[in-house]
Amino acid sequence: MLKGKTVVLGVSGGIAAYKTADLASRLTKEGVCVHVLMTQNATQFITPLTFETLTGNKAVVDTFDRNFQWNVEHVALAKKADAFLIAPATANVIAKLAHGLADDMLTTTVLAASCPKIVAPAMNTGMYENPITQDNLRLLKQYGFQVIEPASGMLACKDVGKGRLPDTDTLHAALEDALSPKDLSGLRVLVTAGPTCEALDPVRYITNHSSGKMGYAVAREAALRGAQVTLVSGKTALPVPPGVERVDVTSAQEMFDEVVKRAGEQDMIVKAAAVGDYRPKQKKDQKIKKAGDTMTLTLVRNPDILAYLGEHRRPGQVICGFSMETQDLVENSQKKLMAKHADMIVANNLTVAGAGFGVDTNAVTMITAEDAVPYPVMGKDEVADELLTKLFSIYKSKQ
C-alpha cells in the first residue's frame, strides 16, 4: 500500500522520539522513501545519524545547513511528500503549527506542504490536557490535520495518564489510511473469514487450518479504501482491523445466519472463510467417553452460504468466493463459479510455496466468467487490494 510513496517524518523533542526510529525502519523496509526532519530539541533525545542510517536519507535539522540545499529543500520536500507525520509532536510544535509559525526546518516544511498531514501528540498528561494544547489541536483539525489520540499509561515522567505516543502499528495504520484512495466510500462490504468449528460435544470440535489472514486483509483494505465493512469471522487470533465491525461466529450454521441476515444491504460480499462442509449429526450434551478401538461419526451437510447468496442476490450486488483445491485448480474453480452463481472465484494455488493457510502471502488465480488471471506470490494485503479493484470494476459495470 505504501510502497513507492514519499513520507516525511517530523520528529520533535520528546522522549518518545526513539519510537519513531522503529517506524522509519519499517517504512523504509516496505519500500517507502522516508525523509526525517528533526527539531533541534529532538536531537537531544535521538541523533540524526540514527534516522540517516535507517532511511538512507539525510535527516535535516537546520534550515540554514550550508552543506545542504537549504534554500529550496523545505519547499522541495514539501512538494515531494505524499504524507507528513509529526511523531512525536510536542506541545510546543503543536502550538507553532496551529499558529503558522515557521522558525525551523520542520515547521517551515509543514507550512509549505499540501499533502495529508498527521500529528501524533506525545507529552506529559498535564500539558496534553491543558486547554491551550487542546485548543491548538482543535485548530489543527480545523486546518485539515489528522490528530492521532495519544495512548494512556505510565509516562516517562512517571505520571499516569494520557500522553504516550501510540505504537508503531497505530502510526503506520494512520499513514496507510491517509494514503489510501477512498474509491469504495459509500459501499457496504461484507467479508467472511477464518475457520468454522463444528462441535462434537462440549469440549471437542471439527475444524480446519484457516488462520483468517486472507479475509482479514480484504476487510482491512476495504475499510482503508473507504467502505463500510462487516467482518463475519470464525475463531481466529487476529485483531479487528481498524474501522471494521466484527461479528464473531463459531459454526457454519451461525455464519450462515449472520451473513444472510445482513446480505440484503451489502454491495459486495467476499466469502474468504473456510466453511466446514459437514457437521456432526448430533452435538452430544456430555463429553463422549472412549469405548472400543474405533469410532464412527455421522456427519450431515452444512448449508452452502456462497451458493445461497448467489441464488438470492439483490440486483447489482457483487459476490466473490474463494477456492482451495489440490487438483485441477482452474477447472474446478470455474465449475464453482458457475454452480454458485458468483462473480469471481479466487483460487488458491496450494502447490506453490508461500501460498495458503497461515502465511502472509498467497498465490492466486482470479477467475471470472471472462477470464482466469494467475498472479505471482504476493502479500495477502496486495491480493486483497487487487481483488477489491476487480470487484469494484465488476460492481460499476452492474450499476
Ligand code: C5P
Ligand atoms: O465448494 P467449496 O467449499 O470449495 O467453495 C469454497 C467457497 O464457498 C468459499 O468462498 C467458501 O467461503 C464458500 N463456502 C460457503 N459455505 C460452505 C462451503 C463453502 O460459503 N458451506
